[in-house]
Amino acid sequence: MIQSVITIFGGLGLFLLGMHLMTRGLRQLAGNRLRQYIQNSTRTPATGALSGALATALLQSSSATTVATVGFVSAGLMTFPQALGVIFGANIGTTITGWMVALLGFKLKIGLLAQPLIFFGVLLQLFGRGRWQPFGLAIAGFGLLFVGIDTLTQGFSILEGRITPDDFPGDTFLGRLQLVLIGVVITLITQSSSAGVATALAALTVGAISFPQAAALVIGMDVGTTATAALATVGGSVASRRTGFAHVVYNLMTGLIAFCLLVPLGWLYAAAGPHLDPQIALVGFHTVFNLIGVLAVVGVTKHFARLIIWLIPSKGADPAERLDDRLLKYPQAALDAARAAVQDQAKLLFGAVSDVLRAKPEGIPLVSPDAFEQTNTSLRSYLDRIKTGPDDPAANADHIHLLHALDHMDRLTDRLRQSDRIETIQTTEHLTRFGHQLSGLAGRFVEADGSPALPTEFDALRQAFREERRLTRENTLNQAANDQVGLEEAIARVDSIRWLHRTTYHLWRISVHLVDGRNSEAPKTEARLEMEMELDQT
Structure with missing residues (x-):
């Protein structure tokens, strides 16, 4: 049991390190061009959401997209309603990591291929010149991410049969609520919803949790990112605090919508039976409820922005x-x-x-x-x-x-x-x-x-x-x-x-x-x- 827990934490650490290195390399490769794309693609909340989703998918970091957007608002280069579109879209962009993990990590199982990727990535980082260095960093991070997934799966496989869905709260209203709270705690510990989703996928793969339980955990992980956003804005500028608070309100709303979908989702999963792949179904659910959240709010973005501005007014005229x-x-x-x-x-x-x-x-x-x-x-x-x-x-x-x-x-x-x-x-x-x-x-x-x-x-x-x-x-x-x-x-x-x-x-x-x-x-x-x-x- 102790060995399994150590392996799980080690795999999670490798995953987080891989995400960090890959994001850092991609951000260096993108430079200011991605910032210019975001700035020039936010004429409406809908186009802002699209640019936010694409930027986050490319950078593999919603925080990088959000911080760039806060910078635009602070500089007066973008209005707050335009910024909200980007922030809404960033939530969709984060679901790409789940698809990448499910398709490449659990279906194709490229963990073995990932190890030489780490080697070549490190060589490019050490001996490359110009843009080859950040490219090598991104490649090494990409490989390390899948090594972490393999390690996570190994850790959970040791627990196979020892920990079952019966050890977790059941599929009742109270049980689902407890699982959501567990998901929030996991995100608070890892500081990454992507790492949480990867953990849920690994546990689902070995049968440690059921699909409805994994879905409730993912909702909590999505909501848990709001705590990170809220803490990051403490003592920040007015634009930053408005952005963080808007992120909290939006994710809570999206989480509530997703929670209401758990019952019909359970019926659909039970009806589909063995024909439905649980990993694909989980990341699909994560993407769908984030899309529903964007569609629910994008048409009333200006009213939503006015509410946030009213709740967090400007302090005064101090530049x-x-x-x-x-x-x-x-x-x-x-x-x-x-x-x-x-x-x-x-x-x-x-x-x-x-x-x-x-x-x-x-x-x-x-x-x-x-x-x-x-x-x-x-x-x-x-x-x-x-x-x-x-x-x-x-x-x-x-x-x-x-x-x-x-x-x-x-x-x-x-x-x-x-x-x-x-x-x-x-x-x-x-x-x-x-x-x-x-x-x-x-x-x-x-x-x-x-x-x-x-x-x-x-x-x-x-x-x-x-x-x-x-x-x-x-x-x-x-x-x-x-x-x-x-x-x-x-x-x-x-x-x-x-x-x-x-x-x-x-x-x-x-x-x-x-x-x-x-x-x-x-x-x-x-x-x-x-x-x-x-x-x-x-």
């Missing part, structure tokens, strides 16, 4: 709330979310600049730089944890642009604290005129959502302010020397025109990095501009 640590495993998805958050923060900062320069002298609105600073810190921490490199030059360039934009946003936040200079601008006639020019352009950035023409306009205004800064400094200091203006007032005016110039410079650079994106100027040019600005201080 950092869209950031999700789950996305950090997928740098491009994390960058999508970070770019959207930085863009939103930039709009708030540009709007603050516009507001303070348009206010009347006696009514300058109180801006909260502390709130901006807190969000900037959160954004910087998140960007620091995103790992990009030379293997993906486009993502690396995008990463660098976001870091540059955030650096200028930090400096702009400090400028907003200088209320004395802002007040001088509002009380000095010719400076007020310049302030209104900058206010109008900053406001256009907020309204235009980043027009490609704005960086050029900011640059032109920056150059005009640089010349005006030189003239104001010269004229004002001359007036102070001739007692035409007080020295303190002269210094205040010089500081204020410098404030306008430097603020415009930061707005320009932020707009360049966010609007032009990867086509904007390189970091070396940024350093040259910084040197130019330092020289302008004198």
